[in-house]
Amino acid sequence: MADPQPQTLYEKIWNAHVVERRDDGTCLIYIDRHLVHEVTSPQAFEGLRLAGRRVRRPDLTLAVPDHNLPTTARVDGEGKRVPIADPASAAQLAALEANVATFGIPYFTDRAAEQGIVHVVGPEQGFTLPGTTLVCGDSHTAAHGALGALAFGIGTSEVEHVLATQTLLLTPARTMEVRVDGDLGPGVTAKDLILTIIGVLGAAGGAGYVIEYRGSTFETMSIEGRLTVCNMSIEAGARSGLVAPDDTTFAYLAGRPMAPKGAEWDRLVGYWRSLKTDAGARFDKSVVIDAASVEPSVTWGTSPDDVVGVSGVVPDPTGIADPVKRAAAAKSLDYMGLTPGTPMTEIAVEHVFIGSCTNSRIEDLRAAAAIIGGRHVHPRIRQALVVPGSGLVKRQAEAEGLDQLFIAAGFEWREPGCSMCLAMNPDKVPPGERCASTSNRNFMGRQGPGARTHLVSPAMAAAAAINGRLSDVREMMA
Amino acid sequence: MTPVTQVEGRAIPLGIANIDTDVIIAAEHLKTVTRSGLGAHALESLRRAADNVIDDPAYTGANILIAGANFGCGSSREHAVWALMDRGITAVIAPSFSDIFSGNAFKNGMVTVVLPQPQIDRLMAVAETQPMTIDLTTMTVTTPFQDRFSFGLDEFRRDCLLHGTDEIALTMASDAAIGTYESSGAPMLHVPRG
Ligand code: SF4
Numbered sequence: 001m002a003d004p005q006p007q008t009l010y011e012k013i014w015n016a017h018v019v020e021r022r023d024d025g026t027c028l029i030y031i032d033r034h035l036v037h038e039v040t041s042p043q044a045f046e047g048l049r050l051a052g053r054r055v056r057r058p059d060l061t062l063a064v065p066d067h068n069l070p071t072t073a074r075v076d077g078e079g080k081r082v083p084i085a086d087p088a089s090a091a092q093l094a095a096l097e098a099n100v101a102t103f104g105i106p107y108f109t110d111r112a113a114e115q116g117i118v119h120v121v122g123p124e125q126g127f128t129l130p131g132t133t134l135v136c137g138d139s140h141t142a143a144h145g146a147l148g149a150l151a152f153g154i155g156t157s158e159v160e161h162v163l164a165t166q167t168l169l170l171t172p173a174r175t176m177e178v179r180v181d182g183d184l185g186p187g188v189t190a191k192d193l194i195l196t197i198i199g200v201l202g203a204a205g206g207a208g209y210v211i212e213y214r215g216s217t218f219e220t221m222s223i224e225g226r227l228t229v230c231n232m233s234i235e236a237g238a239r240s241g242l243v244a245p246d247d248t249t250f251a252y253l254a255g256r257p258m259a260p261k262g263a264e265w266d267r268l269v270g271y272w273r274s275l276k277t278d279a280g281a282r283f284d285k286s287v288v289i290d291a292a293s294v295e296p297s298v299t300w301g302t303s304p305d306d307v308v309g310v311s312g313v314v315p316d317p318t319g320i321a322d323p324v325k326r327a328a329a330a331k332s333l334d335y336m337g338l339t340p341g342t343p344m345t346e347i348a349v350e351h352v353f354i355g356s357c358t359n360s361r362i363e364d365l366r367a368a369a370a371i372i373g374g375r376h377v378h379p380r381i382r383q384a385l386v387v388p389g390s391g392l393v394k395r396q397a398e399a400e401g402l403d404q405l406f407i408a409a410g411f412e413w414r415e416p417g418c419s420m421c422l423a424m425n426p427d428k429v430p431p432g433e434r435c436a437s438t439s440n441r442n443f444m445g446r447q448g449p450g451a452r453t454h455l456v457s458p459a460m461a462a463a464a465a466i467n468g469r470l471s472d473v474r475e476m477m478a
Numbered sequence: 479m480t481p482v483t484q485v486e487g488r489a490i491p492l493g494i495a496n497i498d499t500d501v502i503i504a505a506e507h508l509k510t511v512t513r514s515g516l517g518a519h520a521l522e523s524l525r526r527a528a529d530n531v532i533d534d535p536a537y538t539g540a541n542i543l544i545a546g547a548n549f550g551c552g553s554s555r556e557h558a559v560w561a562l563m564d565r566g567i568t569a570v571i572a573p574s575f576s577d578i579f580s581g582n583a584f585k586n587g588m589v590t591v592v593l594p595q596p597q598i599d600r601l602m603a604v605a606e607t608q609p610m611t612i613d614l615t616t617m618t619v620t621t622p623f624q625d626r627f628s629f630g631l632d633e634f635r636r637d638c639l640l641h642g643t644d645e646i647a648l649t650m651a652s653d654a655a656i657g658t659y660e661s662s663g664a665p666m667l668h669v670p671r672g
Contacts, residue, residue, distance in 0.1 A: 016666060019659045020652055024633050028652055030659050032666050040555065042511035053646070056656075059669050068509055088509035095511045106670075127670050139554040139578060153554035155582035157645075165649045167656055171632070203496060204548040207577060237551065239577055258670035271665040303496055324495050324546060422505040443500040443552060445523050 006278035010210045013150040028167050032132035035118045036063040038096040040137030044160035045099040055103040056166045063100045064108040066117045068424040071414035074111050116390020116416040119143040119357035126256025130245035130272040142233040146226035148245030174284040176209040180217040182291035187474040190225030191457035194232045195297040199307035206238030213243050217291045223252040224363035231358045235304035245272045299442045299455040301332035310472045316340035351435035352384040352465040356421035359438035360389030362396050364458040369402045371462035377410035378468030384411045387419040423448040436464035479587045481642035485569040486611040488540040491602040495546030502558040517564030545572040550579025559586050584635045597627045
């Protein structure tokens with residue numbers, strides 16, 4: 001008998017979830033986990049209501065508000081709820097609260113300690129598990145692939161489809177391996193690595209692919225780091241990123257509130273150990289990057305693939321051969337108010353944002369705090385925000401005294417949420433002003449109309465805050 | 479969903495690459511609980527420029543948008559599709575689309591047509607003076623100048639568009655199979671506690 005065909009991790013998860021296979025290769029795929037937030041769900045629930053449909057598996061669904069919640073105090077001194085000033089945001093939160101009650105969906109309220117950004121909450125609660133299919137009406141759902149879950153963002157019609165049927169009709173993706181071996185240099189983080197990868201692949205380079213991140217660099221990386229990497233897979237156009245589950249994954253998940261326990265834990269760990277790409281399995285595309293070549297990185301433009309090492313300069317569009325790319329780069333620089341040839345470390349910033357589902361976990365806050373030490377933010381900085389990814393991250397940071405360190409340095413210490421990552425709540429960068437941000441998108445207007453974003457790691461954001469300009473974190477490490 | 483067999487009309491020759499979902503509809507306008515009313519804010523940041531092509535009176539009433547590569551990249555927000563449709567755009571022609579955008583478009587009956595750049599360039603020129611026709615039965619884009627460009631479309635999507643299929647109803651017809659899967663003891667069928 002011939003050996004079974006070697007399979008990639010993606011193929012193993014896919015095959016384990018096929019409910020029906022249609023003639024054209026489209027499959028009805030079972031969805032194990034569904035995260036719901038206030039912005040992309042109201043129209044889906046409305047659709048269910050109009051069609052008289054129920055939620056098939058509320059027990060596999062978890063809702064939490066994050067996108068447009070203000071990050072200022074949610075209860076006053078007497079423990080009373082502070083109303084949301086913006087009526088549209090308040091209405092969206094009220095809609096979510098009504099919908100989870102009507103359809104019986106588990107829910108963390110805006111005041112719960114467990115509340116936070118969906119992609120921080122899922123792993124932290126053990127809601128996200130290896131080998132599961134996980135979806136959310138948010139493109140950064142790819143983050144959960146850090147735990148070996150096949151996770152991807154969906155639109156509101158698909159949210160409604162999953163609520164009603166716990167499945168999605170999908171065509172298989174192509175597979176790409178991004179292999180990185182070796183140690184990252186001092187001051188170089190998971191964020192710098194994924195920015196570099198996006199720079200290499202291009203903003204659409206991953207379109208149609210699921211990326212598996214392989215090699216010793218990812219094997220020795222923390223779950224927090226893997227979450228940062230997988231999170232930004234979408235910025236290269238890929239809907240999902242994956243890292244094979246290993247002992248680091250199991251140690252991270254053990255004892256989490258929603259994770260399996262006892263005999264079921266043992267059974268599942270046994271299964272999870274089988275979730276590795278087989279030797280000899282074929283990827284449709286392979287990209288190799290040397291860890292030692294990765295620098296602390298920063299974006300200069302308005303697409304996440306506009307990346308340079310921090311020791312580099314603002315590129316000159318006239319040197320770009322492709323006319324479409326040349327025009328785009330010129331437009332980017334115009335929007336960003338930058339002159340070609342300017343060293344990146346001479347670019348002054350007025351805002352610093354440490355937060356978002358990319359970099360708001362405890363490890364990120366520790367990394368930023370380590371750079372700050374006892375120093376103070378530069379007088380040029382108008383606003384420096386630290387927004388923990390969840391109430392539990394916030395609590396942990398406070399237990400370690402990080403909040404006091406940030407506050408003493410001149411940062412604002414906020415309640416968890418998406419905040420200045422997408423500027424749906426009052427946290428915005430004013431037009432024409434510049435922000436060093438640990439978030440994932442530098443699109444025009446992403447952090448507020450006319451805002452100029454430079455994507456960086458938490459340590460680099462801290463360095464920018466202290467110096468009032470983009471800075472090479474390596475020069476600040478004692 | 480209303481069946482679509484043809485989209486005929488004037489096209490806006492926008493042509494820019496990497497138009498992301500934040501450009502199509504900014505986050506500040508996502509605080510809605512309905513699908514309608516977003517059209518006024520569609521492509522707002524591009525429309526701030528006085529001489530922008532979108533507001534050029536020559537294209538008033540246009541129902542097709544011609545864009546550059548990687549149209550709709552970024553967020554999963556279906557609001558991007560709703561905003562364009564609310565503005566009357568029912569088809570987008572581009573060299574490539576982000577996966578999520580084209581999926582969202584199809585689910586709302588918006589047609590996304592992928593054509594190679596040289597054909598896009600040609601249609602951009604035609605769009606300045608003439609209408610064009612996207613036909614889902616013949617899978618072609620045609621112009622009054624005898625241009626005839628064939629495009630591909632996933633069989634299933636085409637069928638759904640042509641028949642106006644309610645995809646959820648279609649899947650619910652597989653209810654028994656879903657139930658069988660749920661009771662199959664597949665390794666991942668674990669219910670979160672907490
Ligand atoms: S933090 Fe930003 S990227 Fe992450 S879920 Fe929120 S809005 Fe999306």
